[in-house]
Amino acid sequence: MHEISLVQAMLQQLSDLAARNQATKVIKITVEIGQMSGVVADSFRFGFEVLSGNDDLVRGAELVIITPPVSYRCTQCGHTETTVTKPDCCPQCREVFLIPEGGDDLILQQVEME
Amino acid sequence: MCDSCGCHVPTEHDHTHSHTSPKTVDVHTSLLAANDALAKLNREHFEAMGAVAINLISSPGSGKTTLLEHTIEQLGGGIKIGVIEGDIETERDADRIRAKGVPVIQLTTGGACHLDAAMTHKGLHLLEKQPGGDTIDLLFIENVGNLVCPATFDLGEHKRVVLVSVPEGPDKPAKYPKAFTSSDIFLITKTDLLPYFDFPVPECKAEALHLNPKLTVMDFSSTTGVGFEAWLQYLRDLVKEAKTK
Numbered sequence: 001m002h003e004i005s006l007v008q009a010m011l012q013q014l015s016d017l018a019a020r021n022q023a024t025k026v027i028k029i030t031v032e033i034g035q036m037s038g039v040v041a042d043s044f045r046f047g048f049e050v051l052s053g054n055d056d057l058v059r060g061a062e063l064v065i066i067t068p069p070v071s072y073r074c075t076q077c078g079h080t081e082t083t084v085t086k087p088d089c090c091p092q093c094r095e096v097f098l099i100p101e102g103g104d105d106l107i108l109q110q111v112e113m114e
Numbered sequence: 115m116c117d118s119c120g121c122h123v124p125t126e127h128d129h130t131h132s133h134t135s136p137k138t139v140d141v142h143t144s145l146l147a148a149n150d151a152l153a154k155l156n157r158e159h160f161e162a163m164g165a166v167a168i169n170l171i172s173s174p175g176s177g178k179t180t181l182l183e184h185t186i187e188q189l190g191g192g193i194k195i196g197v198i199e200g201d202i203e204t205e206r207d208a209d210r211i212r213a214k215g216v217p218v219i220q221l222t223t224g225g226a227c228h229l230d231a232a233m234t235h236k237g238l239h240l241l242e243k244q245p246g247g248d249t250i251d252l253l254f255i256e257n258v259g260n261l262v263c264p265a266t267f268d269l270g271e272h273k274r275v276v277l278v279s280v281p282e283g284p285d286k287p288a289k290y291p292k293a294f295t296s297s298d299i300f301l302i303t304k305t306d307l308l309p310y311f312d313f314p315v316p317e318c319k320a321e322a323l324h325l326n327p328k329l330t331v332m333d334f335s336s337t338t339g340v341g342f343e344a345w346l347q348y349l350r351d352l353v354k355e356a357k358t359k
Binding site: 023114 | 135136137138139140141142143144145146147148149226227228230262263265266267288291292295321324325
């Protein structure tokens with residue numbers, strides 16, 4: 001459950017950001033969580049719900065989680081499939097071993113505040 | 115500023131708020147930015163000490179502490195080793211390392227499933243206060259036993275080592291890709307147990323190399339010593355290379 005640590009890091013970033021922008025309330029947070037980042041989006045959301053309840057700045061804010069597609073390259077035929085859900089096998093040759101490319105980002109993209 | 119070493123650890127800031135109309139700010143900052151900044155400082159700190167730092171990641175029970183015990187026994191003398199131990203609870207691993215006569219610090223995370231750069235920073239300062247803790251050539255950071263969460267956090271290490279022991283099965287690279295894509299070395303341990311388990315070593319190596327072609331892969335048994343020399347030589351070369359930089 002390292003998602004809790006990442007939510008704490010995000011709350012610190014939001015606190016710094018609000019101070020720099022003279023804001024007292026965060027309304028909406030957009031975060032990118034890559035499929036290969038090793039972070040479970042549902043756990044991150046759960047951690048956010050728990051921790052934001054104790055944080056005046058962020059309490060009640062909307063959390064939007066974006067999961068960009070990942071490219072999977074077939075180790076047999078070289079076909080690349082770009083998708084948001086990991087394919088079971090290569091759609092061209094049925095090879096099961098596919099190498100993911102990208103998708104390991106964890107990024108605070110955009111914050112709406114007042 | 116960090117009060118014990120002068121590192122540029124981010125400090126608390128003052129909150130001066132006033133009400134304004136809604137505003138949207140594009141941030142595009144990694145959630146790991148604070149950790150990664152501290153990790154960079156740790157790396158500079160290790161280098162200032164003249165130490166090469168290695169982060170050991172694996173499931174619980176794959177042989178990280180045993181690997182360290184045998185490594186210390188066989189490298190000790192020529193190379194000065196220090197250890198930062200990470201566990202959720204107990205001093206047991208540190209006790210085992212301390213028995214080998216090298217400086218060691220136990221970090222107990224109290225529930226956290228991984229070490230992060232801030233904990234490592236704290237451990238490093240405690241280690242430096244131990245006898246011999248400020249003159250280390252090779253620093254091992256034994257992460258919390260967990261093949262998932264530790265992979266996300268840079269501690270400032272120079273090399274990341276992932277271990278899989280034979281009883282765990284050969285499918286770990288496929289199931290836990292992040293640990294393997296983020297590592298430099300992959301060690302298959304407890305190979306003395308190969309006769310009793312279905313663990314095709316070449317297939318496991320191939321899968322790991324598919325994920326990360328830059329991985330250096332070794333297989334050995336710390337207990338019998340078969341194949342262990344390659345690991346020791348890797349470490350000797352690493353320390354030598356760091357000293358000549």
